[in-house]
Amino acid sequence: MIEITLTAWQMLVVKLLIILIIVPVGALVGGYVLHKEMAHMQHRLGPMYAGGWHGWAQTLADGIKFAYKEDIIPASADKRVFSLAPAVIFVPVLLLYLVIPIDRNLIVEDLDVGLFFLLAIGSVGSIGVLMAGWSSANKYALIGALRSAGQLIAYELPIVFSAAAIAMLAGTLSLVGIVEAQDWPFILWPPGLGLALFLLFLVGAMAEMALPPFDMPVAESELITGPFTEYTGMRFIFGFFFAETAHMIAFAAIGTTLFLGGYKPIVPWGPLDVIPGVLWFFVKTSFMVFLLLWIRFSFPRLREDQLQKFAWKVLIPLSLVLILVTGAWVLYGP
């Protein structure tokens, strides 16, 4: 067996390559799951023909189709900003995967400020959306961009507060540390508190990704895919389709790590340790993806001002209260 010794840098490059492969494949699989789950929930079959059994290659075919499409840049658009916007949206989503622990030592870089890093990178996406909306010189895109920027900022806070509460419970910012601290997953252990934090995080994530019922910026019936109306071809794929699915899987993974105990067994019962950590992580993430999609298909859309009112008047005060309760729990609890 030949012995390969890699310096730290080479290891990092290899890991990044793996991420660069996994994320698009994950996005494709995520897209396929989206089609299939939506179909069966709506009492129909979903893609059946693309690529043989149950149309497994549907999203792959879509991807290729979009790649062949002509890449149009509107004449009156601000060229550089217009072409840069999809990258500014997609790259942060990729960076999210750097710090998510798939198994005990299967992690790209275990930053000890992993959680802080996640939240910082997560909010870069809203700049990209603004760039896309403004630069495509289209009245509807502009309205869409303004709405989505307002929404992303409004729902950043609930995620930050719930993450902060988790950090307090786990006592560390490092994601591996958080997972290790969860012999009972946080969603179960502080009995009411964990679930409340999880719901807070879920609502914040849904709004962050502009999924229904928070998809005002992308509201088809009024603004026709909001800021991305003018995009076609590869830009549309990366800026919108891949980014959205990859973002969903990333948030599912973060949710699993923070609340469902990452790669640890769901309940600290002895024989469960036999199952490898990766499998746990995979099962929990797919459950989270199923949950996110399930919510996405069953609700109508909130109105723009209701959305903001819900964030500022309901979610943020609630999250502050939860922070207090977590503090009390950490200090005086068991």
Next chain:
Amino acid sequence: MRLEAADALDRVKGALGDRVTDASLNHGQVDLTVEPDRFVEVVTILRDDIALGCRFFTFLSAVDRSTYKFDGDEHREAGSAGSQNGKGGIEVLVHLYSPDMIWHVNLHVPLDFESPVCPSITGVFKGAEWHEREAAEMFGIHFTDHPNLTTLYLSEDFEGHPMLKSFKLPARSYVKAWPGAKDPDEAAAAGGR
């Protein structure tokens, strides 16, 4: 409570008296003929009078009766104004309905054929605005003090009023050559079937 057509007619005659030139029953509905100058007044009474209570504005339209074959009339050329008894002109037709007492009234307002002018009832029923715009563009009736008497369906530069009998729809042979050996219209014109 229902108001039978017969006593609805008496009530209308009682309430309106001489403002109405003719009131009769037609298929269970009250038929009134009103002069244009008393039109708005009659409509207001029909709506506001508690005993009548015609609050539901059903529609307003017009009928071009220039080629209507009245009894004892032979076939007349379209667009020829008025037959002997002045029945053959353009008339505005309004239908009101009383939802509480469930009875109908049809108002006929005969207008002069050459320059039909009729007061607008948007003051009484706000909903009449669109109906009057349509009647104006289709029949060429000018509604006085109408808030926005522009065309509703037709484009601004459309000349002529399509619903008048004088406005001829292109006959079939004009649009498409008759596919068969004998064109039944010619046959009919030549006194055939």
Next chain:
Amino acid sequence: MALDIDQRLEKARRPGFGIGLLKGMAVLLKHFVKRNDVIQYPEVKQDLSPRTRGVIALKEENCTVCMLCARECPDWCIYIDSHKETLPAKREGGRPRKRNVLDRFAIDYALCMYCGICVEVCPYDALFWSREFEYAEYDIRQLTHEKEKLSDWMSTVLPPIELEDGADIPGQPTKAVTAESATPSVETTAASPAASAPDTATSPAPETAKPAPGLAEEVKEQQMDSAAKPEAEPEVKRDPEGTVEEGTQAEVEAKTEAETPSTPESTAVTQTPSTPAEPAPAPTRPAPKLEDLEPAEDAYGRVLDEQTKAGSSPQVAEARAKVARVKAERALTQARAAAPTDTAPTPEPSGTPEATEPEQGSVAPPDEGTKGPND
């Protein structure tokens, strides 16, 4: 009844607290796990009724170029060319006969609105409806089907469909069941289609017609059954008489017998055979006495099991029972109104009988959130 509609509206308008959201999600999960009955179109084709207006077929022999269809067509989309031919006289010394020969008969399906006036108006029944609809073209000019293509469609024309029992088929006594004998009058076998139009001309004798796979609606019943299997409803096996696929002849006979008493007189009669509540529906019916009238509930129960015993489909049985109950109630209220005023309470307006209408059966208006009783 109208009262509780407002209450239900009030209840619907009250703000729930998240429960409504969860119920909505529950509905989705229910459908996620339920097997769905989507037909994969290209492989599985839906079995359409012979009356489906897919395309118009021309039977050239019947056409005498009378141009009625071309004249009646609202869209002017039928093109006909013909010329006159003189035929030798049949018997010598007779006058040479002139005949119209069809040169061109085309229907431009780009203009046609499938209204069926031509099929209806054709005095010689040369035009028929066929249920094929897959004739899309890339070039709109090919949508004008010439005489040859229209004749090809003739092979796909199906014989007209059999009519419901109560239908008045000319030359057939309508199967109004007389009070005493419920024996069905002779049923025409399914083979000879008894269409309402005069018999001679309609049976198009489509020689090369693909053998109609049993009657269209019977096949569709199975197809409907397979689709409705997951439904809780018991799908009924209805065999049209004549084509006996399964079930003995006797069983089929019993079924047709049950079918016929769909007429109100017979239901009324069989409904209350014991008490002469409703003598022959003379115009002015003497109000029956109060005590010998049957309360609404037993009327419902009795008719329901009568019908199910007689084997008619559960939906029809239940519906008939419900109508019987409504009629019984009306009879009761009339009787109570006619009875001497001192004994009877002031008659209710006929719309709301005292006996509160039992909310049951699947048409009961679903109250908020809780499933219908037999869901």
Next chain:
Amino acid sequence: MTIKDPELQNLQDSSAFATEVSEGRLVTEQMLLNVGPQHPATHGVFRLLATIDGERIVRAEPIVGYMHRGYEKLVEQRDYRQITNLISRMDWLSGINNELPLALALEELMEIEVPPRAQYLRVALAEMNRILNHLMFFQSFSAELGAITPTFYAFREREDIQYAMETVTGGRMHFGFFRPGGLKEDVPRGFTAMALAAVRKVIKRLPDYEDLLTGNEIFKQRTIDIGVLDKEVAYSYGVSGPIGRGSSIDMDVRRDEPYLVYDEFDFDVCRGTHGDCFDRFWVLLHEVIESAKIVEQALAGLPPGPIMGKVPRVVEAPKGEVYIRTENPLGELGLYLVSDGGKRPYRIKIRTPSFSNVSALPHVLENTLVADMIAILGSFFFVLGDVDR
């Protein structure tokens, strides 16, 4: 369709505008937003010219006429059978209900006696078509508010009913089945059971729709107290049907002036109380239950007998005028038929429900939000063929 916007012009180029800016008051420029004619939220080719100030609509003016086919002129060149097919294309979601008033008007003028079986079947088919229409608007309203799932449930239910109607008439949308004096043909064997089964399946699944939408808090937040149309305004605009009943107008032609055999069936007229989007939608949904009840009673009591009265081969209406109205799924459809004898009508005034309902739209849309405009437009159930004729 002329587009004149008095306020906008004089605001911009007048001196008033200059003084406003100089005094430092923030002058928000009003934006002219064109909704339609090609816009997913409009039911067909309908254009709304909205003057909006930020997210608030100052004035909304519907511009119609894109689908004007000139029925009232066409009708004067056609004979009565061709008109049946023309008129069934006005409100294309309720084809068979459109044909009804013409048949009734001719029967009234020619004094034809329609056999009971035809009347019962007409009621059953009309009510089934009403269920189809209402399920369609249930789907489009929820899709406009962003809920994509009800669409597929609604179409699944519609499929059964459309299949039952196709076996009878041959068509799924345009039927051309009603004739003055009765029906074109009789119903095929097994239609009764199939129609009852289809209608019952709709009723069994209605609680799902209630949970999915009416009970949903987000839906309530988007529709309660939005786009309120009060009763008096509705009366003056002639608003009828589910929209009128949503604003608690107690009008239903089937109950007030029962035509056909509606007086033999017991059904209720649901009415809203506040006249907002929620009430209109609620009335629409619960009318489906009432229609199902009617279909059940009609098909259960189906009398035997002929389905066509004594009608001459060529229908020629005697001289006279009559206004016949029926309860179309979207409101009161009325035909004022003027006939001077002969095969062709002299004039038919077609009073369509959506024309009056849409004319009340600008009144409701004043100072609402842009996002609400979509909800209000969606809750005003109208079909463009009806509006433009």
